[in-house]
Amino acid sequence: MHNLVGSMPHEALRNLASKYGPLMHLKLGEISNIIVSSPEMAQEIMKTQDLNFCDRPSLLFPRIIAYNGTSIAFGRYRDYWRYVRKICTMELLTIKRVQSFRHIREEEVSELVKAISQSEGSIFNLTEKIFSITYGIAARAAFGKKYSYQEAFISSIEEALHLAGENYIGDLYPSIRVVFEMTSRTKAKLEELHVKTDKILQDVIDDHRNRRRSGKCEEEGEDLVDVLLKFQEKDSEYPLTDDNIKAVIQDMFIGGGETSSSVVDWAMAEMIKKPKVMERAQAEVRRVYGNKGYVDESELHQLIYLKCIVKETLRLHPSVPLLVLRENKEPCQIKGYKIPANSRIMINAWAIGRDPKYWDEALNFKPERFLDNYSIDQRGTNFEFIPFGGGRRMCPGIAFATPNMELPLAQFLYHFDWKLPNGMKNEELDMTELFGITIRRRNDLCLIPIIHHQP
Numbered sequence: 285m286h287n288l289v290g291s292m293p294h295e296a297l298r299n300l301a302s303k304y305g306p307l308m309h310l311k312l313g314e315i316s317n318i319i320v321s322s323p324e325m326a327q328e329i330m331k332t333q334d335l336n337f338c339d340r341p342s343l344l345f346p347r348i349i350a351y352n353g354t355s356i357a358f359g360r361y362r363d364y365w366r367y368v369r370k371i372c373t374m375e376l377l378t379i380k381r382v383q384s385f386r387h388i389r390e391e392e393v394s395e396l397v398k399a400i401s402q403s404e405g406s407i408f409n410l411t412e413k414i415f416s417i418t419y420g421i422a423a424r425a426a427f428g429k430k431y432s433y434q435e436a437f438i439s440s441i442e443e444a445l446h447l448a449g450e451n452y453i454g455d456l457y458p459s460i461r462v463v464f465e466m467t468s469r470t471k472a473k474l475e476e477l478h479v480k481t482d483k484i485l486q487d488v489i490d491d492h493r494n495r496r497r498s499g500k501c502e503e504e505g506e507d508l509v510d511v512l513l514k515f516q517e518k519d520s521e522y523p524l525t526d527d528n529i530k531a532v533i534q535d536m537f538i539g540g541g542e543t544s545s546s547v548v549d550w551a552m553a554e555m556i557k558k559p560k561v562m563e564r565a566q567a568e569v570r571r572v573y574g575n576k577g578y579v580d581e582s583e584l585h586q587l588i589y590l591k592c593i594v595k596e597t598l599r600l601h602p603s604v605p606l607l608v609l610r611e612n613k614e615p616c617q618i619k620g621y622k623i624p625a626n627s628r629i630m631i632n633a634w635a636i637g638r639d640p641k642y643w644d645e646a647l648n649f650k651p652e653r654f655l656d657n658y659s660i661d662q663r664g665t666n667f668e669f670i671p672f673g674g675g676r677r678m679c680p681g682i683a684f685a686t687p688n689m690e691l692p693l694a695q696f697l698y699h700f701d702w703k704l705p706n707g708m709k710n711e712e713l714d715m716t717e718l719f720g721i722t723i724r725r726r727n728d729l730c731l732i733p734i735i736h737h738q739p
C-alpha cells in the first residue's frame with residue numbers, strides 16, 4: 285500500500301513488477317488484484333483465457349455514472365451487454381458511419397486552425413483547444429448538432445473521469461460498501477455530476493424523439509442518438525430503455541473525446557522535444573498536400589510517417605494506461621500461478637510499452653521503429669503494443685479515433701511551424717503526467733505558432 289500512495293499507479297506498479305515479476309497478486313482490502321506487466325501474461329488474459337477474463341467488476345463509478353454498469357465499457361459480460369456491443373460495432377462505429385462524420389471533423393479542425401492563425405506569434409494554449417474540438421466532434425457525431433449545454437456536459441464528464449482515477453476505499457470492501465457509501469464525499473460528488481449529465485442526455489433524447497416524429501431526421505441525416513432510438517422502436521429481446529441509450533451515448537462521448545485528444549496533445553509535445561521528427565512529419569504532409577492550401581481527409585492514408593508518430597505516441601502514452609479493469613468468473617491458473625475467482629485484473633499497457641525487453645531504446649520517442657516494422661499494429665494481436673486492449677473487451681472505437689488524431693495533427697504540421705515560449709529550449713519541455721482514468725499532460729502545452737501555409 286505504501287508503495288502506491290501518492291504516486292502514479294501505473295508507474296508504482298511498474299516499479300513493483302520489476303522486483304516481483306510480470307504477474308503480481310496484490311491484496312487490497314478484501315480484493316485480489318492481479319497486475320499484469322508482460323506481453324506473455326497479457327496474451328493469457330486477452331486471448332488464451334479471454335472468455336474467463338472478460339467481465340468488469342462492479343465499482344462505484346460505473347454504478348453511478350454509467351447507469352448501474354449498463355454501458356458497453358463498464359457492463360458485465362451478459363447477454364444484454366453482447367447485444368449493445370453488437371449494435372455499437374455493427375451500427376455506431378463502422379467505417380461507413382465514421383466516414384459520414386467527415387464533414388464534422390473537417391469543419392471543426394479548420395475552425396481551430398483559423399483561430400490558431402489569428403494568434404500567430406503569440407502564446408497559444410494548444411491543449412485546451414485540442415480537447416475542446418475533439419469533444420466538439422464527439423458531441424456533434426453523437427447528438428447531431430452543437431447544443432448550448434455541451435460545455436457543461438463536457439466539464440461534468442471530465443470531473444467525473446478525474447474522480448474515477450482515484451482509488452475509492454468502498455470498492456476495496458464490497459461486503460461493507462454501504463457503510464463507506466453513507467459518508468463518502470466521492471459518491472456524493474459523482475451523484476451530483478450524474479444528475480447534471482443525465483438531465484442533459486435526457487433532453488437530447490427528447491429533442492431527437494420529437495424531431496423523428498416530425499420527420500426532420502431524414503432531411504438532417506442520422507446521428508448516433510437516432511440510430512439508438514431506431515433500435516428502441518424495434519421489437520427486440522432486449523428492449524432499450526432511455527437509460528440504456530444514455531449509457532451508450534456517454535461511452536461514445538468519453539471514448540471519442542478524452543482518449544484521442546490526449547494522444548494529439550502528447551504527439552505535439554513529443555515532436556516539439558524532437559525537432560527532427562517534426563521536420564520530417566512536416567515535410568511529409570507538405571509534400572502530400574502540396575499547394576492545395578488545406579488539409580482534408582482525402583489523402584490521410586498517404587501520411588505513413590504521421591501514422592508511425594501516432595503509434596509511437598500510443599506506445600509511450602497509452603491514453604488508458606492500465607486499460608479498463610477486468611474480472612474473472614472462475615478460479616484458474618496462469619503459467620502455473622493460481623488466480624482466485626472474482627479477482628480484479630489490471631493490465632499495465634503503459635509499462636509493457638516502455639519495457640526495454642521488448643523495445644529498443646524504449647524511452648526514446650522514435651517513430652521510425654514502426655516504419656521498419658509497419659506490421660506491428662494496435663489491433664490487439666501484438667501484445668507488446670496494446671493501447672486499445674484486446675480480446676472480447678477490446679476498444680471498438682479505433683476507426684472513429686484514427687481520423688480524430690490524424691486530421692488535427694496533419695493540419696498543425698501543414699499550416700504552422702511551432703516554437704516554445706519564453707526562449708524555453710525544446711529539451712526543457714515538461715512531460716509530467718496527470719493520472720485519471722486516462723493520462724493527460726499535467727501542464728497544458730502552450731506554443732507559439734508561425735504560419736507556413738495561411739489557412
Ligand code: HEM
Nearest residue numbers: 357539540543544603604608672673674677679681684685
Ligand atoms: C486513441 C483513442 C482511444 C484509445 C487509446 C482507447 C482505448 C481503450 C481501451 C484501452 C479500452 C479498454 C480495452 C480493454 O479492456 O481491453 C477501451 C474500451 C472502449 N472504448 Fe476506446 N479508446 C479510444 C477511442 C475510442 C473511441 C473513439 C470510442 C468511441 C467513439 C471508444 C469506445 C470504447 C468503448 C465503448 C469501450 C468499451 C469496450 C468494452 O468494454 O467492450 N474508444 N478503449
